[in-house]
Amino acid sequence: MDPAYPPQRPLLATHSRRSAVLARSHVVATSQPLATQIGHQILSQFPDANAADAAIAIAAALNVLEPGSCGIGGDMFCLYYSATDQTVKAINGSGRSPAALTLELARKLHPDARDRLPASSPHAITVPGAVMGWHDTYHRFGSGKVKWAELLAPAIDLAQHGFPVSRISSAQWVGSEARLKAASPNAAEMLMPGTSKAPLEGEWMQLPNLARTLREVADKGAKDGFYRGRIAEAIVGEVQRLGGVMHLDDLEAHASTFEDPISIEYGPVRLWECAPNGQGLVAILALAILDKAHELGVIPTRPEDLLADHLATASTASPTVPTTYAHLLIQAIGLAFAEGQAHITDPSIVPPADTLAKLLSPTHLTHLASKLSATSRGAAGAGAPFAHTDTVYFSVGDAHGNACSFIFSNYMGFGHGAIPQGCGFTLQNRGCGFVLDATSVNVLGPRKRAYHTIIPGMLTDAASGKLVAAMGVMGGYMQPQGHVQVLMQYLAARECERRVKERAGGKCPVARFGDPQSALDAKRFLIQPEERLDQCEGGVVVPVDVEQGMLSANQLDELRALGHVVREVPLHVISMFGRGQWVGRVHADEATRNRGGPEGWWLGASDGRADGCAFGS
Numbered sequence: 001m002d003p004a005y006p007p008q009r010p011l012l013a014t015h016s017r018r019s020a021v022l023a024r025s026h027v028v029a030t031s032q033p034l035a036t037q038i039g040h041q042i043l044s045q046f047p048d049a050n051a052a053d054a055a056i057a058i059a060a061a062l063n064v065l066e067p068g069s070c071g072i073g074g075d076m077f078c079l080y081y082s083a084t085d086q087t088v089k090a091i092n093g094s095g096r097s098p099a100a101l102t103l104e105l106a107r108k109l110h111p112d113a114r115d116r117l118p119a120s121s122p123h124a125i126t127v128p129g130a131v132m133g134w135h136d137t138y139h140r141f142g143s144g145k146v147k148w149a150e151l152l153a154p155a156i157d158l159a160q161h162g163f164p165v166s167r168i169s170s171a172q173w174v175g176s177e178a179r180l181k182a183a184s185p186n187a188a189e190m191l192m193p194g195t196s197k198a199p200l201e202g203e204w205m206q207l208p209n210l211a212r213t214l215r216e217v218a219d220k221g222a223k224d225g226f227y228r229g230r231i232a233e234a235i236v237g238e239v240q241r242l243g244g245v246m247h248l249d250d251l252e253a254h255a256s257t258f259e260d261p262i263s264i265e266y267g268p269v270r271l272w273e274c275a276p277n278g279q280g281l282v283a284i285l286a287l288a289i290l291d292k293a294h295e296l297g298v299i300p301t302r303p304e305d306l307l308a309d310h311l312a313t314a315s316t317a318s319p320t321v322p323t324t325y326a327h328l329l330i331q332a333i334g335l336a337f338a339e340g341q342a343h344i345t346d347p348s349i350v351p352p353a354d355t356l357a358k359l360l361s362p363t364h365l366t367h368l369a370s371k372l373s374a375t376s377r378g379a380a381g382a383g384a385p386f387a388h389t390d391t392v393y394f395s396v397g398d399a400h401g402n403a404c405s406f407i408f409s410n411y412m413g414f415g416h417g418a419i420p421q422g423c424g425f426t427l428q429n430r431g432c433g434f435v436l437d438a439t440s441v442n443v444l445g446p447r448k449r450a451y452h453t454i455i456p457g458m459l460t461d462a463a464s465g466k467l468v469a470a471m472g473v474m475g476g477y478m479q480p481q482g483h484v485q486v487l488m489q490y491l492a493a494r495e496c497e498r499r500v501k502e503r504a505g506g507k508c509p510v511a512r513f514g515d516p517q518s519a520l521d522a523k524r525f526l527i528q529p530e531e532r533l534d535q536c537e538g539g540v541v542v543p544v545d546v547e548q549g550m551l552s553a554n555q556l557d558e559l560r561a562l563g564h565v566v567r568e569v570p571l572h573v574i575s576m577f578g579r580g581q582w583v584g585r586v587h588a589d590e591a592t593r594n595r596g597g598p599e600g601w602w603l604g605a606s607d608g609r610a611d612g613c614a615f616g617s
Contacts, residue, residue, distance in 0.1 A: 152215075
């Protein structure tokens with residue numbers, strides 16, 4: 001008997017006690033089990049429904065289940081993979097500042113503001129783009145076989161009749177209760193009836209005013225149901241009550257845009273991101289810097305190969321990462337943030353293609369990559385990203401092989417906190433993403449989109465163009481950092497499986513899809529924003545928070561010796577490291593198809609830092 005057969009999945013140091021969910025027809029991964037169930041319900045109840053249809057139903061449900069993270073007073077972005085023509089397309093569903101809002105007006109109201117608008121400023125409230133984004137997702141990517149109202153019906157039912165509140169959603173509610181009451185006289189609309197308190201974990205919550213709002217959107221459509229009429233008037237009335245300058249014309253004028261997504265080939269995959277004003281460019285640029293640094297010999301081994309070597313030999317009880325791996329990623333991501341802050345803006349101000357051509361030019365990448373060092377922090381200054389935000393990210397794969405990567409947010413946890421009377425949702429404060437520096441491309445201005453933190457991701461095979469995964473990590477400035485780190489973990493696991501397959505003489509059918517659940521659950525770091533940054537000879541030092549267990553005590557000291565300001569974060573402080581989801585496609589080999597098997601199937605994974613799950617059929 002051949003000792004190399006049957007082949008075994010490599011015994012790697014794993015970051016998760018769960019395995020990925022495998023499914024034949026479709027799969028859904030979200031941060032709330034009830035939302036996952038609703039996506040599954042749409043794809044099961046309507047055989048012709050696709051991933052875009054399910055995404056709309058899920059987004060509407062998450063608006064009810066996790067209003068601290070998202071809502072129709074906020075924005076959305078999505079990427080959609082069409083299996084028919086193997087294309088990736090994008091929708092930018094972010095809103096703009098009011099036409100009457102100028103930098104001079106904002107400074108007059110906030111003379112003490114240094115860099116950005118205060119989170120409580122009425123001028124931080126931008127036009128909500130989410131509902132029009134849903135509308136455009138439905139009409140551009142949807143199957144056309146499911147009615148708009150049918151997709152919103154499950155969310156309306158949740159809001160009207162109630163649901164048990166999950167742990168993380170309750171924590172967001174409790175932490176924001178005082179702010180909701182201070183921001184709006186209508187706070188009771190989003191608090192427990194009778195007590196006007198935030199719901200605790202497991203309590204039954206109903207949001208009848210939100211149900212009414214969603215019903216109007218379902219009956220009248222996006223434009224007439226949200227951007228005109230009762231809801232639009234309530235939004236403008238609330239903003240003006242607070243001293244803002246939003247008018248009905250601002251809502252009437254709102255429209256999504258459809259910029260081509262941006263992408264980069266990295267190893268065996270191509271990473272896709274939405275173009276600016278989103279910060280997906282930061283993830284793209286970080287990978288480009290690492291790739292160029294390896295090409296130039298600045299770093300002798302690619303980070304994912306360092307990690308693969310480590311995973312194959314590390315103790316399964318304590319899967320840390322190599323110090324050099326963390327060191328290289330911190331440098332590359334810091335450089336990418338600095339470039340992003342200097343260049344990311346409204347796509348109508350600077351076309352994304354122009355920005356990409358400049359930043360990804362060989363000359364510029366060589367300049368950036370030369371700043372990396374495997375033995376010190378290098379001479380790079382690092383950009384400091386923004387303060388903590390809340391968001392939901394989810395992904396869906398359907399029976400036709402299509403996938404939707406969708407992200408949805410009201411920015412700073414219930415956004416501004418202002419609640420339009422009788423509507424049951426809060427308004428976002430995305431205007432805090434602008435800067436008050438007149439020389440910046442991202443300076444606040446009229447009818448303008450701010451630097452946006454929320455980014456969905458998509459992976460395709462670099463050689464064939466076939467779908468690899470719809471993936472993402474929510475959480476403000478954690479998002480591009482999360483995309484890079486989750487991708488590295490995934491690629492490292494794939495490389496380990498490739499090595500096992502090679503040793504088994506090619507007889508290793510499991511060596512085809514990495515370990516996305518472990519990639520999501522792996523400990524992460526994040527470059528942490530600070531009001532005051534320490535100056536040193538090498539440039540700006542931005543503190544790095546490291547999730548407990550990612551590095552040993554000795555490794556933390558090694559990072560400090562390399563010039564980093566490092567803080568270890570206890571495991572119970574999980575919110576700062578984001579919450580990710582993954583829906584991956586497994587493409588059948590010829591032998592499987594020859595014996596009557598399908599063209600492909602799905603696997604889903606859901607971050608253990610969230611309340612959610614992946615489920616398929």
